[in-house]
Amino acid sequence: MIALLVRDLRLAVRAGGGFGLGLAFFLIVTVLIPFGVGPETGLLSRIAPGVLWIGALLACLLSLDRIFALDWEDGSLDLLATAPLPMEGIVTIKALAHWITTGLPLVLAAPALGVLLSLPPSGYLWVLVSLALGTPALSVIGTFGAALTVGLKRGGLLLSILVLPLYVPTLIFGAEVARRGAEGLAVQTPLLMLAGISFGTLALLPFASAAVLRINLR
Amino acid sequence: MSIWEYANPVKFIRTTDRLLPGVSMAAVLCLVTGLVWGYFFTPDDYRQGATVKIIYLHVPAALMAINAWIMMLVTSLIWIIRRHHVSALAARAAAPVGATFTVIALATGALWGQPMWGTWWAWDPRLTSFLILFLFYLGYMALWSAIENDDTAADLTSILCLVGSVFALLSRYAVLFWNQGLHQGASLSMDKEENVADVFWYPLLVCIAGFVLLFVALVFLRTQTEIRARRSRALLAREGRT
Amino acid sequence: MSVRDLAVARGGVPVLEGLSFTLAAGRALVLRGPNGSGKTTLLRTIAGLQPAFEGEIEGAGERIAYAAHSDGLKSMLSVTENLRFWAQVFAQSDIEPALDGFDLRGLEDRMAGTLSAGQKRRLGLARLMVTGRPVWVLDEPTVSLDKASVARFAEAVRGHLAGGGSALLATHIDLGLDEAEVLDVTPFKAAPRVSALDEAFL
Numbered sequence: 001m002i003a004l005l006v007r008d009l010r011l012a013v014r015a016g017g018g019f020g021l022g023l024a025f026f027l028i029v030t031v032l033i034p035f036g037v038g039p040e041t042g043l044l045s046r047i048a049p050g051v052l053w054i055g056a057l058l059a060c061l062l063s064l065d066r067i068f069a070l071d072w073e074d075g076s077l078d079l080l081a082t083a084p085l086p087m088e089g090i091v092t093i094k095a096l097a098h099w100i101t102t103g104l105p106l107v108l109a110a111p112a113l114g115v116l117l118s119l120p121p122s123g124y125l126w127v128l129v130s131l132a133l134g135t136p137a138l139s140v141i142g143t144f145g146a147a148l149t150v151g152l153k154r155g156g157l158l159l160s161i162l163v164l165p166l167y168v169p170t171l172i173f174g175a176e177v178a179r180r181g182a183e184g185l186a187v188q189t190p191l192l193m194l195a196g197i198s199f200g201t202l203a204l205l206p207f208a209s210a211a212v213l214r215i216n217l218r
Numbered sequence: 219m220s221i222w223e224y225a226n227p228v229k230f231i232r233t234t235d236r237l238l239p240g241v242s243m244a245a246v247l248c249l250v251t252g253l254v255w256g257y258f259f260t261p262d263d264y265r266q267g268a269t270v271k272i273i274y275l276h277v278p279a280a281l282m283a284i285n286a287w288i289m290m291l292v293t294s295l296i297w298i299i300r301r302h303h304v305s306a307l308a309a310r311a312a313a314p315v316g317a318t319f320t321v322i323a324l325a326t327g328a329l330w331g332q333p334m335w336g337t338w339w340a341w342d343p344r345l346t347s348f349l350i351l352f353l354f355y356l357g358y359m360a361l362w363s364a365i366e367n368d369d370t371a372a373d374l375t376s377i378l379c380l381v382g383s384v385f386a387l388l389s390r391y392a393v394l395f396w397n398q399g400l401h402q403g404a405s406l407s408m409d410k411e412e413n414v415a416d417v418f419w420y421p422l423l424v425c426i427a428g429f430v431l432l433f434v435a436l437v438f439l440r441t442q443t444e445i446r447a448r449r450s451r452a453l454l455a456r457e458g459r460t
Numbered sequence: 461m462s463v464r465d466l467a468v469a470r471g472g473v474p475v476l477e478g479l480s481f482t483l484a485a486g487r488a489l490v491l492r493g494p495n496g497s498g499k500t501t502l503l504r505t506i507a508g509l510q511p512a513f514e515g516e517i518e519g520a521g522e523r524i525a526y527a528a529h530s531d532g533l534k535s536m537l538s539v540t541e542n543l544r545f546w547a548q549v550f551a552q553s554d555i556e557p558a559l560d561g562f563d564l565r566g567l568e569d570r571m572a573g574t575l576s577a578g579q580k581r582r583l584g585l586a587r588l589m590v591t592g593r594p595v596w597v598l599d600e601p602t603v604s605l606d607k608a609s610v611a612r613f614a615e616a617v618r619g620h621l622a623g624g625g626s627a628l629l630a631t632h633i634d635l636g637l638d639e640a641e642v643l644d645v646t647p648f649k650a651a652p653r654v655s656a657l658d659e660a661f662l
Contacts, residue, residue: 003548007537014536075530079587082507082526083549144381148374152364161360162378165353166385172392190395197388208381215373218510367471455473 001089004080008097011070022059022102023109029055030113041118048117049178052127055113056106057138057171063102064142065159067094068150068213077150081217087210095136095143095206103135119182126181130194134174137198140205141166147212170197225302227445234438241435248428256421272330274422278429280323283351286316286433290358291383294376304441306372307448309379310362311440315433317355324348343393350389354382368448461506461523461595461626466515467650468498468505474513474650475501481643483595488617488627488640497645499630500528503599506628525593527601531584535573539564539583542572547590558589561616563609577604585613589620596620596627602635610635 033051034044071077080090110131111124119127145163149155176190224230256274290312296305327345328338339345361378365371467477475498483489491499504510506517507526533542543555559565562582567575572583581604588596596617602610614635617627621639629635 003545007534007541007545010541011534011536071532073530074532074534075528076532076534078509078528078530079526079532079546080549081509082524083591084522084551085549148361148378149364154364158360158364161353162357165350165357165389166382168350169385169388169392172389172396176396193392193395205381208377212374212377215370215377218370369472 001085001093004085004090004093005097008094009100012097012101022063023105025062026055026059026106026109027113029058030116033117045118045120045182048114048119049123049127049182050175051117052110052114052119053131053134053171053175053178056103056110056131056135057167059106060102060135060138060142061160061163061167063098064146064163065149065156067098067143067146069146069155072150077213078217081214087214088206091143091147091209091213092140092202092206094146095140095209098143099136099139103139107131107135122184123178123182126187127178130174130177130181130191133177133191133194133198134170137170137194137201138167140201140209141170144205144209144212147209147216150213150216170194173197222300222302225300225304227304227449230304231442231445234442238435238438241431241438245428245431245435248424248431250428252421252424252426252428256418256425260417260421267333269330269333270418272326273418274425276323276326276330277422278426279319279326280348281426282429282433283316283320283323283348285430286312286319287351287354287383287386289437290316290379294379297372298376298380303372303448304445306376307444308437308441309375310372311444312433312437313355313359313362315436315440317352317359319429319433320348320352320355324352341397343390343397346393346397347390350393351386354386358382461517461519461628463506463518464516466502466505466517467513468501468510469513470498470501476645476648477514477650479515479645479648483626483628485594485624485626486621488621488629488637490635490637490640490642491628491630491645492632492642493630493645497649499645500599502645503528503597503628503630507597520595523593523595524597525588525591525595526597526599527584527588528599529603531580531587533572533580533584533587535571538569538571539575540568542583543586543590546587550591550593552590552592555590558586561589561619562586563612578606578609581605582609582613585616589616594625596625596629598627598629598631600631601629602631602633 030051033047033055037043037047068077071080081087107128110127111119114124114127142163145159145166148162149159152158173190173194177187177194180187180190224233253274257271260271262268262270290309293305293309293312296302297309324345327348331340331345332338358375358378362371362375365374462480462482464480466479467474468479469475479502481489491502493499501510503526505512506520507524508521509526532546534545537545540555540559543558547553547555559568562585564579564583564586567579567583572580575583581601585598585601588598602613605613610633614637617629617635617637618639620627627640629640
């Protein structure tokens with residue numbers, strides 16, 4: 001299992017783009033927002049937590065179809081299925097690799113991009129915390145979507161349609177933590193809900209992803 | 219005789235063929251009675267005026283939008299556990315009907331909201347939940363149409379329906395938490411005090427019965443169509459190979 | 461490993477039926493048959509990638525090392541990294557015999573993407589040796605191999621058999637494996653019928 005994680009990370013580093021692409025997209029979205037809504041600092045600082053969350057979510061979405069596509073094309077997925085690894089473990093590792101290559105850089109970049117959006121000083125910590133807690137759920141849910149669409153030709157668009165509604169609860173609670181934190185309100189309730197969703201999906205969704213992947217490999 | 223006998227496609231078609239005229243007639247009768255009664259023979263509400271009458275479309279459509287998803291959830295479970303093909307096809311048949319009911323609920327909600335709240339759309343928790351439900355319907359139907367192998371499609375959509383149900387429920391609570399909303403309380407409830415007045419209540423019940431029957435009739439019809447499409451594919455396959 | 465009354469299906473439609481054979485340790489079985497006769501489906505079923513339509517398979521499962529048309533190689537990883545990855549996945553550690561057995565010495569640090577087609581194929585087959593599994597299930601293993609490489613491959617299979625392993629191969633060419641039995645799958649072609657699933661609709 002560790003070998004699979006190491007291989008995926010090594011491939012992401014060598015293929016370039018692994019870490020960079022989602023991050024670049026996140027940067028571009030964040031830069032485009034002030035062009036769209038105007039440079040007024042008050043408005044920007046009010047919407048900053050939400051914009052950072054949506055930017056991170058879209059950047060995450062962008063790279064989902066690569067979770068299984070390459071392994072599907074070169075036959076690795078078939079071979080992994082015959083290996084003595086549980087399918088649930090394989091999908092969890094795949095989600096973890098996706099989070100490390102996409103989610104984690106987004107979490108770390110978010111405070112820097114917060115500067116561009118005049119994020120209030122009290123917001124930095126909570127943007128960081130909420131994204132750190134929420135992006136694993138985005139990766140795990142995304143892996144489920146990627147497993148559903150693996151091998152489909154028009155998979156990319158379908159993947160977005162399938163995954164985006166599933167992202168709603170995570171987005172709502174995550175952005176709420178960031179917004180309340182930025183405004184100096186109590187964050188406990190949404191924070192607990194966000195943690196609940198993250199750990200819940202992490203514990204249960206790999207079973208669904210594995211079942212779906214087995215069906216698709218059949 | 220067990221209920222599973224109807225899982226046989228031929229038996230299903232034969233039975234629903236017998237039931238369909240009756241159910242359709244009853245649906246039309248209930249809808250006409252309920253709507254005419256509701257629109258022409260009930261007084262205007264003292265606060266909301268005539269706009270309240272959209273309740274006769276809005277509430278039954280919203281109710282059936284949710285019930286259609288629940289029906290899909292149940293039939294998906296039956297497919298996963300007992301692998302009856304009719305069950306999977308019934309789920310597939312119900313999805314566009316449920317999606318249409320969702321659109322009706324959203325559209326009538328907008329028409330009602332405009333004079334009441336002064337806006338066509340508000341990010342009210344209930345409206346938002348229905349919008350999210352609509353997205354779930356879209357994803358479900360898109361997945362069905364994207365996969366060529368019927369069995370694989372049935373398996374994958376069933377699992378999506380299960381997972382989607384959990385997330386739809388989560389979204390419902392998330393949305394409630396996110397915005398308290400303008401929406402009036404439940405129109406229907408076991409608690410008599412909270413209910414709408416009797417004059418509106420009885421025609422509303424008739425309308426709901428009409429929508430339920432309409433849903434049943436449409437799902438019967440659409441499931442029959444799916445079965446026949448499947449049969450013609452099977453026949454073609456047999457012709458092609460012999 | 462043995463199969464009894466096995467029927468395998470593609471997309472719910474049976475393609476081969478009534479197959480029974482036993483593959484003892486130290487033996488090889490070569491499957492023959494025209495393209496589309498169901499050899500690949502049979503091998504995938506035995507490898508456990510899809511369920512059997514009918515019948516039983518014994519002694520397969522965790523004992524199978526499967527190799528298909530695509531090798532599951534990563535072009536951005538070196539030869540040793542590719543092999544070591546699969547060795548770790550199968551809880552093995554020694555990749556040296558595989559490097560020797562398929563003449564990959566001198567290529568250890570080359571990226572798999574820079575190898576020739578034949579070299580890639582050899583690397584894909586070397587993967588079998590690092591799985592440590594006794595039953596090799598090979599689907600057209602000699603595609604894009606030249607004569608010398610085919611001979612080397614046959615040698616590797618022979619070595620595997622001598623070590624108590626066994627091999628099930630689908631191939632068109634003669635490997636020169638004298639000890640291998642040959643099974644023509646053509647007589648086992650499934651009678652034309654609609655799938656069980658579609659039968660319910662007729």
